Amino acid sequence: MYLEENFKDNIVHWFNNNQRSMPWRETTNPYYIWLSEVMLQQTQVKTVIDYYDRFTHRFPTIADLSEANEDEVLKYWEGLGYYSRARNFHHAVKEVQRDYNGIVPSDPENFKSLKGVGPYTQAAVMSIAFDHPLPTVDGNVFRVWSRLNNDSSDIKLQSTRKTFEQQLLPYVQEEAGTFNQSMMELGALICTPKNPLCMFCPVQENCEAFDKGTVLDLPVKTKNLKKKTIEQSVFLIRNNKGQYLLEKRQERLLNGMWEFPMFEASNAISEISHKLKHDIEPLPEHIFKLKHQFTHLTWNIKVYSVPETIDINEKVLPDNMVWFDLSNRDDYSFPVSMDKIYRFIEG
Numbered sequence: 238m239y240l241e242e243n244f245k246d247n248i249v250h251w252f253n254n255n256q257r258s259m260p261w262r263e264t265t266n267p268y269y270i271w272l273s274e275v276m277l278q279q280t281q282v283k284t285v286i287d288y289y290d291r292f293t294h295r296f297p298t299i300a301d302l303s304e305a306n307e308d309e310v311l312k313y314w315e316g317l318g319y320y321s322r323a324r325n326f327h328h329a330v331k332e333v334q335r336d337y338n339g340i341v342p343s344d345p346e347n348f349k350s351l352k353g354v355g356p357y358t359q360a361a362v363m364s365i366a367f368d369h370p371l372p373t374v375d376g377n378v379f380r381v382w383s384r385l386n387n388d389s390s391d392i393k394l395q396s397t398r399k400t401f402e403q404q405l406l407p408y409v410q411e412e413a414g415t416f417n418q419s420m421m422e423l424g425a426l427i428c429t430p431k432n433p434l435c436m437f438c439p440v441q442e443n444c445e446a447f448d449k450g451t452v453l454d455l456p457v458k459t460k461n462l463k464k465k466t467i468e469q470s471v472f473l474i475r476n477n478k479g480q481y482l483l484e485k486r487q488e489r490l491l492n493g494m495w496e497f498p499m500f501e502a503s504n505a506i507s508e509i510s511h512k513l514k515h516d517i518e519p520l521p522e523h524i525f526k527l528k529h530q531f532t533h534l535t536w537n538i539k540v541y542s543v544p545e546t547i548d549i550n551e552k553v554l555p556d557n558m559v560w561f562d563l564s565n566r567d568d569y570s571f572p573v574s575m576d577k578i579y580r581f582i583e584g
């Protein structure tokens with residue numbers, strides 16, 4: 238499938254004149270381009286800009302980031318969500334420092350072998366930073382390409398991704414980074430999911446879906462399975478100095494982040510009592526509730542106050558628990574749900 242000769246010229250010309258200004262577009266530093274691509278996964282540009290600025294200010298080089306401890310890295314990621322991205326990126330940057338003298342490998346296979354680098358990140362960073370002929374296929378490109386070709390293949394299928402990558406290969410033999418960004422920018426600004434601006438589209442003359450009137454039927458994507466919902470109980474447990482108990486999550490979702498102790502509701506009281514080796518008796522009614530959505534799952538969280546205060550001198554805490562003074566908020570990275578609970582307590 239090869240669109241008319243002028244397709245690439247049209248889209249690249251439009252991009253060169255209409256692209257949004259973003260800090261990572263002002264640099265050729267592959268570390269910064271890589272960071273931006275990681276932050277942009279599942280997150281909007283306008284949210285990422287501040288995080289990107291703060292992160293690059295604090296960790297301006299690969300060496301700086303590789304020396305940082307994970308808690309601090311997570312702190313700079315706090316609120317962006319999908320924290321495994323941060324942990325994998327940190328891990329991969331350490332690999333670059335150790336195995337490649339702190340220089341991001343320009344060989345696509347070497348780059349792909351780093352932790353957390355999947356086919357999309359590989360193609361994006363390698364094409365934008367080094368002009369390697371690799372097409373990026375993200376949600377925007379799936380939509381644009383399906384429409385341009387009036388292609389109703391299911392974009393949830395791996396085989397569709399493979400086919401699209403093959404079809405896009407001829408366009409990335411030169412100016413790969415610019416072409417890839419043109420496609421993604423067109424999807425973000427013009428060829429949007431619900432109200433595409435076909436009248437202002439630079440590639441309307443190349444678009445089969447526009448021709449056939451099928452734009453809003455594309456792309457085709459089979460429905461997600463229903464999200465799982467988990468009922469969670471959070472306990473606000475204080476010591477006799479007014480400090481709150483926090484637990485660091487380990488080897489599970491949101492690994493490395495801090496939380497007020499939280500357990501699945503069905504056996505929450507026995508779990509926390511077992512962990513503390515102390516019978517915990519929360520008030521029967523929750524004092525606050527919230528819902529937290531992940532891509533694949535929803536947490537319904539109820540927060541319970543525990544009236545008894547624990548004597549700090551008598552209780553030895555497990556390794557992953559600490560007493561937390563509310564004024565030391567900046568020392569801990571909280572996922573969004575825990576930050577909401579913190580704000581509730583702080584009033």
Ligand code: SF4
Nearest residue numbers: 428435438441444447
């Ligand atoms: Fe998308 Fe419309 Fe442009 Fe086709 S003409 S690429 S559907 S914006």
